Amino acid sequence: MKRFALILLVAGILAVLAFLALRSNDSGTHVVAPEAGEKSVAPSSESAVAPEPTPAPTDKNERTSVAPLTQPGDAERASGWTVCVVDESTNAPIGGARVSVSDSQAIGRATIAQGIGADTFEGLRRRRELAVELETGPDGCAHFATPPTSAWVEARHGELWGVAQVNQPPADGRVTLPIGPDRELRVRVVDAAGTPVGGVPVALRRQTDARPAFTWKWTDTATQNGVATFLHFQRRLAQGTGWHAMLAFPVREQHALPVDALTPSEPPLELVLPGTGSVLVRVRAADGSVPELGDAELRIEAFESESRSTPLWPGGPWSTPRLDAGETRVPWIGVGLFVRATLVREEAVLAAKSIAGPTRAGEEVVCELDWLERAPCFVTGRFVLRDGRAWPAATVVAQPLIFPGPARWPQSRALDVGARGRFRMQVDDVRPQNGSLKFRFTAPHPDGLGEVNALLALDQEIPSEGLELGDVLLDHGVLLAAGRVVDAERRPIAGATLEVRARTLVQAQELWPRIPTSGTVRTGDDGGFAVYLPSGESAPGDELRLRAAAKDCAAERDVDVRLGERGVELVLARAGALAGSLLLERGVAPGDFVLVVVGAASRLGANTSSDGSFEVRELLPGTYSLEVKRVLATAAERASAAVVEDLVVRAGETCRDPRIQGLRIESALRTLRIRVVDHASSPLARAAVSIVGGTAARTVLSGNDGVAFVRFEALPVDLEVAAFGFARRRLAGVSSDREVVLDAGFPIRLRTSARTSGGAPRYVLYVLLSSVGVGDVPARPAWGPELDLASYRFDERGEFALRMPEAGLYECEVHVTVLRDDRVGAGALVNVTPRPRIDVRALDEEQVFELAIPQAAIDEAVEEVLR
Numbered sequence: 011m012k013r014f015a016l017i018l019l020v021a022g023i024l025a026v027l028a029f030l031a032l033r034s035n036d037s038g039t040h041v042v043a044p045e046a047g048e049k050s051v052a053p054s055s056e057s058a059v060a061p062e063p064t065p066a067p068t069d070k071n072e073r074t075s076v077a078p079l080t081q082p083g084d085a086e087r088a089s090g091w092t093v094c095v096v097d098e099s100t101n102a103p104i105g106g107a108r109v110s111v112s113d114s115q116a117i118g119r120a121t122i123a124q125g126i127g128a129d130t131f132e133g134l135r136r137r138r139e140l141a142v143e144l145e146t147g148p149d150g151c152a153h154f155a156t157p158p159t160s161a162w163v164e165a166r167h168g169e170l171w172g173v174a175q176v177n178q179p180p181a182d183g184r185v186t187l188p189i190g191p192d193r194e195l196r197v198r199v200v201d202a203a204g205t206p207v208g209g210v211p212v213a214l215r216r217q218t219d220a221r222p223a224f225t226w227k228w229t230d231t232a233t234q235n236g237v238a239t240f241l242h243f244q245r246r247l248a249q250g251t252g253w254h255a256m257l258a259f260p261v262r263e264q265h266a267l268p269v270d271a272l273t274p275s276e277p278p279l280e281l282v283l284p285g286t287g288s289v290l291v292r293v294r295a296a297d298g299s300v301p302e303l304g305d306a307e308l309r310i311e312a313f314e315s316e317s318r319s320t321p322l323w324p325g326g327p328w329s330t331p332r333l334d335a336g337e338t339r340v341p342w343i344g345v346g347l348f349v350r351a352t353l354v355r356e357e358a359v360l361a362a363k364s365i366a367g368p369t370r371a372g373e374e375v376v377c378e379l380d381w382l383e384r385a386p387c388f389v390t391g392r393f394v395l396r397d398g399r400a401w402p403a404a405t406v407v408a409q410p411l412i413f414p415g416p417a418r419w420p421q422s423r424a425l426d427v428g429a430r431g432r433f434r435m436q437v438d439d440v441r442p443q444n445g446s447l448k449f450r451f452t453a454p455h456p457d458g459l460g461e462v463n464a465l466l467a468l469d470q471e472i473p474s475e476g477l478e479l480g481d482v483l484l485d486h487g488v489l490l491a492a493g494r495v496v497d498a499e500r501r502p503i504a505g506a507t508l509e510v511r512a513r514t515l516v517q518a519q520e521l522w523p524r525i526p527t528s529g530t531v532r533t534g535d536d537g538g539f540a541v542y543l544p545s546g547e548s549a550p551g552d553e554l555r556l557r558a559a560a561k562d563c564a565a566e567r568d569v570d571v572r573l574g575e576r577g578v579e580l581v582l583a584r585a586g587a588l589a590g591s592l593l594l595e596r597g598v599a600p601g602d603f604v605l606v607v608v609g610a611a612s613r614l615g616a617n618t619s620s621d622g623s624f625e626v627r628e629l630l631p632g633t634y635s636l637e638v639k640r641v642l643a644t645a646a647e648r649a650s651a652a653v654v655e656d657l658v659v660r661a662g663e664t665c666r667d668p669r670i671q672g673l674r675i676e677s678a679l680r681t682l683r684i685r686v687v688d689h690a691s692s693p694l695a696r697a698a699v700s701i702v703g704g705t706a707a708r709t710v711l712s713g714n715d716g717v718a719f720v721r722f723e724a725l726p727v728d729l730e731v732a733a734f735g736f737a738r739r740r741l742a743g744v745s746s747d748r749e750v751v752l753d754a755g756f757p758i759r760l761r762t763s764a765r766t767s768g769g770a771p772r773y774v775l776y777v778l779l780s781s782v783g784v785g786d787v788p789a790r791p792a793w794g795p796e797l798d799l800a801s802y803r804f805d806e807r808g809e810f811a812l813r814m815p816e817a818g819l820y821e822c823e824v825h826v827t828v829l830r831d832d833r834v835g836a837g838a839l840v841n842v843t844p845r846p847r848i849d850v851r852a853l854d855e856e857q858v859f860e861l862a863i864p865q866a867a868i869d870e871a872v873e874e875v876l877r
Contacts, residue, residue, distance in 0.1 A: 090156055091179055092151050093185050093187055095167070096188050107146045107152075109164070120136050127211075165187050195279075199282075206237070208233030214226060214253055216250065224326075253270065260347060265690075287367065287373040289343055289349050290374055290377065306360055311349070328342065387472040388435065389476065390476060390478050391478065396485050406425045407452050408425055409451075414445055448546070449466045463544045487543045491573075491576070492578065498581060526544055527542060527544070554572070564629065585661065586662060587663075587664040591622050591672055592624070637653045682722065682744060682748070683717060684719075685750065686716045696712060735754070757811065757854075758848070765865060772828065776803050777825070782820065826871045840871045842867055846863075
């Protein structure tokens with residue numbers, strides 16, 4: 011399969027890409043090579059063959075509108091190529107199979123021009139019109155005299171079916187197409203009264219990892235029975251598990267139905283259609299005319315609330331509708347959402363607007379995009395060296411720095427620098443109100459002197475014709491310290507990295523935060539280093555601490571230096587290691603334990619790998635003890651699981667004492683595997699799982715796969731499961747592994763008229779929420795270790811939205827964080843008396859609360875931090 015994928019990539023994947031890149035409502039698999047688990051077709055020559063992006067006709071017994079042709083004679087066989095159909099299990103030829111060949115590029119052009127999805131009823135009809143069909147003879151072969159360059163080939167015989175993409179003519183004129191058992195999946199959409207609804211887009215979606223990355227196919231429901239039919243469902247299953255049937259458009263709470271190989275075709279699965287509306291997007295010039303959009307692309311995103319930064323199902327079927335005469339209609343969108351429309355060309359934003367979507371069923375809202383008749387914003391300039399020479403042709407990395415920090419941090423970008431140091435950079439980032447926008451440029455020095463940088467502030471408006479910056483100095487900055495890294499025998503150590511910390515006082519507390527550096531990235535063969543404070547960074551003061559790290563070495567101590575000191579010597583000892591393994595009894599997981607390695611002057615923690623093995627590196631020579639401690643210790647197991655003493659570690663060696671090889675660990679505890687997901691079966695990372703009434707108060711957090719391993723003494727056990735933004739759920743009498751589906755929390759929005767951020771001094775405002783205890787129910791934070799602090803921060807409009815875990819009375823604790831410089835921030839409580847309270851009800855619609863926060867109290871808290 012891997013070899014097949016390589017052949018496909020080399021042999022003409024552009025044909026498949028043209029078919030898949032349907033910017034309207036295309037199939038959405040987004041693959042340009044065979045998908046994982048897909049069946050490959052073995053051609054008899056070097057022809058490139060790939061799976062298809064569109065299914066066969068809706069009715070598996072329906073034939074194309076083109077009548078079957080008779081088998082060709084010898085003269086006709088001199089041109090074209092032959093398709094031979096075989097049984098995939100026996101490799102026997104199949105006579106009487108129906109083989110259809112169509113031009114995949116023509117199909118792609120047709121569906122794009124019509125703005126239709128490839129798997130919809132109209133898309134399938136268009137495909138049948140463009141197909142030529144033949145029937146195989148007794149030898150299982152059918153000859154196509156004039157096949158297209160990029161041919162889509164399908165074959166069916168009864169319940170057997172197969173498909174291939176032929177991107178170039180086979181050398182020997184022959185393509186072998188195996189076919190095997192075929193099946194379909196059916197999903198019915200009904201309204202609240204149970205009546206089938208036709209024309210509704212439905213998707214099969216699979217989340218590929220913890221991020222919002224999806225594989226999907228979609229089609230529409232039939233008018234007569236409200237059923238959406240997904241043909242060739244077995245091909246989806248071959249790509250992996252985790253498929254779900256769901257509505258193929260954004261709604262406030264997406265309900266997904268898990269599907270797998272055991273899901274029957276009859277009766278159809280059933281989805282209930284919530285209230286929906288539509289959005290009409292118009293692009294108009296300043297004079298009201300329709301502008302010439304050319305290759306500009308419209309992108310649609312939907313959000314649960316105006317201030318939430320994470321879109322619902324990014325890149326979904328609705329996300330890139332086709333503009334026709336400057337207009338398009340997004341026909342399906344759940345009520346109560348917010349919509350952002352962005353017009354882009356080559357990733358440059360031409361126009362953008364955010365609006366409230368439909369608020370009631372059947373409503374259509376209009377989004378007017380004002381066409382920007384000027385070019386995107388660009389800045390130009392010339393990078394130069396300290397001596398004034400132009401920077402040589404190279405690549406410089408630019409990182410946007412925005413304050414207050416956006417919810418989604420902007421990615422760095424690579425700038426191509428010309429031979430005379432000239433560069434041109436598009437600026438799409440927006441400077442927040444009362445905030446700042448800067449760019450940090452970094453590059454390796456052309457003379458091998460480490461990393462250099464420049465800091466550029468862009469607080470001014472960029473004119474339409476662009477902004478010329480002139481010379482931009484790429485340099486090291488101010489010298490922090492210079493010297494060399496050596497071992498105990500004063501031999502230089504190459505490849506060492508440096509870390510610099512600066513003494514800082516915050517509210518009379520001494521801190522040593524790490525500061526950014528330029529200059530030496532890794533020491534050379536001479537062990538020498540020179541580290542600098544990058545241009546534009548805040549002065550760190552005179553007192554610094556340096557630390558070096560290198561492979562198989564351990565630092566003896568941090569070295570105190572003065573700003574600008576030269577001749578500093580950092581000594582690293584050649585280190586040793588400690589390696590072994592745990593022999594875990596049944597029901598004991600490696601993650602249940604942490605290793606503690608204790609030496610004469612050090613105490614280190616380490617984890618075990620999935621097979622129970624471990625290795626603790628960078629240990630100074632000496633004698634150590636190894637203690638295996640339980641992560642979740644109960645009243646019955648307070649003592650360590652195991653202790654091994656007098657382990658001798660020597661420089662440059664790994665101690666493999668027999669006593670720590672297969673160290674047996676027994677446990678009376680049991681393990682529950684709890685997987686936490688939302689209604690779309692997307693895993694919820696950092697979901698908190700707690701034992702209710704247990705002797706251990708520790709909360710276990712789920713990983714990126716949504717799985718948390720909970721340790722306990724006896725079955726059954728009561729659990730409480732919570733995740734940020736979701737309703738808290740109580741599980742009683744759990745005695746086996748579970749998948750827990752959390753409902754979305756109750757949406758609220760907090761507003762204040764106070765200034766929620768400032769530029770001088772730089773500060774941001776937060777509100778932490780705690781439930782108010784009633785009766786026997788104790789007060790506690792709304793969220794525990796799963797707290798997402800960024801979601802408690804007010805935006806520039808003085809508001810933020812989030813979902814609460816449960817109904818009840820909450821107290822609002824206002825905090826301010828002041829950034830003294832780019833490294834150190836300090837917080838203070840804003841004294842609001844009495845503290846505001848909000849009464850959250852169990853409602854699906856958003857509840858809005860106004861918070862009275864005196865600006866004088868915020869200013870006083872900021873001054874307290876700065877004192």
